[in-house]
Amino acid sequence: MNYLRRRLSDSNFMSNLPNGYMTDLQRPDPPQQSPAVSPGPAERRMPPAQQQPSAGGGSGFFSSISNAVKQTTAAAAATLSEAADRAGVSSHGKILLVIDDQQTDWVKVFKGRKIHGEFDIKVEQAEFSEINLVANASGTYNVNIDAIRSGHKVTKSFRPDFVLIRQHAFSMDRNGDHRNMVIGLQYAGLPSVNTLHSVYNFCDKPWVVSSL
Template identity: 35%
Template sequence: MSANKVKKLLVIGGRPTINWYNLFKNTSIGSYTIEVEFTMWDEMVLTSYSDSGCIISIMPSKYAIPDTPMNTRRTFQPDFLLIRGACQGVYGQDWRNELLGLMYCGIPSINSLESLYMCLEKPVIYSKLLQIHKQYKEKFPLIPQTYYPSWSSMSFNTGFPLVAKVGTVHAGFGKMKLENQEDFDDLVSLIALQNKYVTTEPYIKWDYDFRIQKIGDHYRAFQRVSSCWKGKGMNQTDNDVPVTDEYKRYIDLASKALGMDICALDGIHDPITNKNYIIELNDSAIGLVQRHVEEDLNYIKELVLSRMKQVYKL
């Protein structure tokens, strides 16, 4: 009797709240059964060989979901990747070497490993969005930005207030609002002690921010109102809104330029000029809105199976 034909799907995520084993239970593509393994970046050890591929060892997880293999050590070669955990953390965590190991062997992935590598540095993503803006002008309204490679290039500035972002920021971390030149000079004195680049952009007192989410061919749009200028805080509400032609154009242009199957585009709305400003593009590690989690996970599942069929011509 021949052995069962299996394709190994490795999901790399954050602290597990989703049972990926259940989501992909009893699924197959062609004559291959899909077997799932889940790990966090810091519970995975990998070695990549030019002649025999990538070998993954997953340590027993301290966050193991009951009735899954997560409390055991597993070693295998993945056939496909779903990346749902950020490759960098706000407290200095950085798993780019592991990402390079996956890229080394060319393992097919959602999102593409090349796009995930670009997302390690926000200025790289901004440069791609800027190319779109230069071509489409106001049809892709990207917020203006200035890049400083180090503190020594941060001279006198005008046009306050500004938002300064130190390095590759995440959520509300690494961002400051600068009201005047004195604030700017204070920031320069801090950056002088750090090996960090800085970007600045005009501060716009927005009435709502928006997020456009894309999972394969499925779209969602949200608008959020908050008492905090960063869009974070206790006093915030978010609502589903229609995916307008404008919103769809924004996310389609961005996702195509970066080669992303799962992404979210964030922006703000200026109530004075009635203009939108695109702020940033986020990769496949995006959080899902709780009220849509079950449906969106099924969209992710369908997308993964579809891509695996394409890759393996099944």
């Protein structure tokens, strides 16, 4: 290329050319400009990445699971506690006070029986002469038993839930008047079979006959 330029720049050579022929080659080369730095491609904006759960969000998620487990555990603990309470009441049972002599063992009679199929029946048997009752106007009461069983002194204190009377509350024998005990049971509001009202009325046979 440089050779051609030198050749064409020779005046003798150019004079022999037709007019206007290759005149553009005689023009001086335009000054070269430093190549402009074209702006690079527009910066690509990366699409926002899907937001990842932050550490706080993760901890909140696990915290909610932990709270749910605690609530479930608390509910399960409350359910088990209620079942244990019912089992405790059932094992303790209802106390039945049987007022009778020792000729009939009422413990064997009620053995294995339940009230409404749920509560066991615990029998406490004693005679009128072996019972001491304390009843208050507030509705509280307590029964104490001082008895001799198989040559051993037995002392008990409890609150019966029901009374079964199989012994006469009044007789002409010494220390045979136990009407005050019937009145105390009535004052305490204990349910009974027969009713305490009928037991008291039958303490005096002439009264019963006149009532009939």
